[in-house]
Amino acid sequence: MTSSYIEPKSHLVDLFRQAVRHVAPDSEITIDLERPKQASHGDFACNAAMQLARSLKRNPREVALQIIAALPSSDLVEKTEVAGPGFINVFLKARAKQALAGHILARGNAFGSTDLGRGERIQVEFVSANPTGPLHVGHGRGAAYGASLANVLAFAGYNVHREFYVNDAGRQMDILALSTWLRYLELNGQKIPFPGNAYQGDYVKVMAEGIYALHGDKYARDASHILAGLPDAGTDPESHLDGLIANAKRLLDQDYAYIHGYALEEQLGDSRNDLTEFGVVFDQWFSERTLHDAGLIDRIVADLQQHGHIYEQDGALWFRSTAFGDEKDRVVKRDNGIYTYFAADIAYHINKFERGFSRVVDIWGADHHGYIPRVKGALKAAGQDPERLEVALVQFAVLWEGGQKKSMSTRAGQYVTLRDLRREVGNDACRFFYVLRKSDQHLDFDLDLAKSQSNENPVYYIQYAHARIARVLEAWGGDPADLAEADLDRLEHAQELALLNRLAEFPEICANAAADFAPHSVAYYLKDLAADLHGLYAACQFLVDNEALKLARLALIAATRQVLRNGLTLLGVSAPEQM
């Protein structure tokens, strides 16, 4: 049965290509077949005649007739006709559609996958949140989008590497370490004003308690003079904070690394655990610190300096990004001798290409858009092709609750965590809700709606279709192998043929989702597919007395179940057997 299946679209593209070559030997148009929205326009429509009309200086309908005349005959085609301004509509024989059900059952989990990527190594870096506190709902969107995109790319034949960049070397981590230590000192009875721009969240206190439980007062220091000589917290809070960090490092000496490391491991572990529960897994967690330790940043900066892309001014080193279209030059090494985040990022991206990825995708929050020209500029300066880096910007998820926008600040400890959201709404609804919007579209995440109406979330509509099929097959109780032998030409009902057409679209949907970085189109497709199934469910009885018809219909819905499952898997949503 499988061997007899011919994929209609590529078959037709081939036929049209031959016909066009005959009608207009010199033209270079690409054959484009689309699936008309209206059934009366056939199963496929070709616009080649309209594309050729100009160069041939002839009426498009006339050209269409010539193309049809030149079209090689095919067992799949029922009829062709010229319609509208010059479309060629193709109607397939029922047999050409029916065989699909058997093909899907034979292909199983692989149905819908393609060879678009040809095994090309592509890296997708996403989330990459600072490990300075719990992930919040904004990170959730990047996680859901990145994971789904990576799945879709893998399904389209790319060799995908999923990576999380760990910012474990920067000032933010120092602030977290300081915050933790100050809370720890409070446990030891020391009253030190806790800076307003340090991390306020309760998880900081939890870490301090953890350290105290493990080591008692081992890390206590007399900090009564810790504020001495520091800039006033009210007038210059950032310098005040930096002064505190410097004092903490001096007072703790070697022990500072322990506090820092403890906080890092705790927060990173928390994020990893959170993401794993969310179905988001990474092949690699790449440490920023290793870039510093391995001297990679020194090497890259020296290299760029040697080629005249870096100059010194006001005691700092500047990258001449204006030479690559950026609006101003950027500091890579501050006058205090510390590399900026940007310097590490240049090294990181060069490192990505040195690891052999031919394409690199960064998924960033939209607030980083101004960052793109300087990173691409740095890649170009370093002799890499900036076109191989693609940045997908994910717009913010703005949270609404009680009709009010919730402001979120990690440092102020004022936000809804991803974990809380998942527990309220459920992982499946979360994953689906997040990717239901185009990534570059602002997402208003109405918390009340997501919580209170979670049963009306479209994800349940799709899952219900899957569960319904599972229950019917269970009620049947027969041998699935019998379905492979089903006499599929029994499928003649209009709703059955409509469903077959929908199933046939799945591979194209997946391929386009990969090419456009648009996993949301899979979500929309699944809604349509579920609607077709529910429509058929209402219109036709599956478990009928006629054995041949029953097997054919069961084969059709079993194929539908397979496609629902394949699509939901791409989105990281479960496909329940019953609800």
Next chain:
RNA sequence: GCCCUUGUAGUUAAAUGGAUAUAACAGACCCCUCCUAAGGGUCAGUUACAGGUUCGAUUCCUGUCGAGGGCGCCA
């Protein structure tokens, strides 16, 4: 001021440059003796404005008006 995203039914959103612009929710009705009504069916309702490119524009370009966000020797 500069940059990014965006403007589609009452609301939230779809639509590789294609034919009569899709859905969901909200609204008005109808359908369980039947494999799960978390379902199906009927009705009403949309491309901000002005130009341009094109056989053909929601889509591409320019402008106007409106919305959201970003613009540190922070990360």
